[in-house]
Amino acid sequence: GAGVSQSPRYKVAKRGQDVALRCDPISGHVSLFWYQQALGQGPEFLTYFQNEAQLDKSGLPSDRFFAERPEGSVSTLKIQRTQQEDSAVYLCASSLGGPDTQYFGPGTRLTVL
C-alpha cells in the first residue's frame, strides 16, 4: 500500500527565500509529525498534529517555521526567510493514533545557500 510521501525530495534555496514542504500521510492516519534531521544527528521533533489540530509545536526552532494541516490529511511545513542553519532533511511521519509506531516518509533534503 501507499506509504508516507513527501515533496519535493530535494530543495535548494537561496538564503532569505521562503520554502514550502509537503507531506502526504498514510490514508486514515490521524497523527502527523514533522522532524528535522541534521547531518550525522538523529531526527529532532518539530511539531505534531492530531487531525487538523496542531497539538504541539514546541520543537519549531523559530517563528520562521510554520506548519499546517487544514483538512486533517496533507500537511505543509513552511520556512520563511531561510537561513543556512535550516539546511537539513525534513522528515514527516504519520501514525494511526499517538506517537508510537510512526511511519516515516523519505524526507525532503533542504540546502540553503
Next chain:
Amino acid sequence: RKEVEQDPGPFNVPEGATVAFNCTYSNSASQSFFWYRQDCRKEPKLLMSVYSSGNEDGRFTAQLNRASQYISLLIRDSKLSDSATYLCVGSAGNKLTFGGGTRVLVKP
C-alpha cells in the same frame, strides 16, 4: 545533555559475530522505547519495540532497564545487510525523542 544518548560508533563487526550496544535516557517520564534502523540517506524504520521483560525478534534482542535508565540492542549472527545506523527512541507525551544513532558496519 541530550535526553537520549548513544555511542555514535562505528562498531565494526565481522560477519557472523554478535554486537551489542546501549543507549541511556534522562527523561524518567518516557513511557515507551523503540529501536529504529536508518540506512544511509533513507528514512528511519521501526526495528522493534523495547519492553522491560526483554524481547526478541529473530536475531535481534532488546532490553529495557528502567532503574538504570538504559536500553540495549543485541544483534546475533550479523549479516552484511545489518549495516546501518540504529536509533534509540523514547516516547513521552505526544512525541518521540531520538538519540543520535549508533553506526554499525558489518564486514565480510
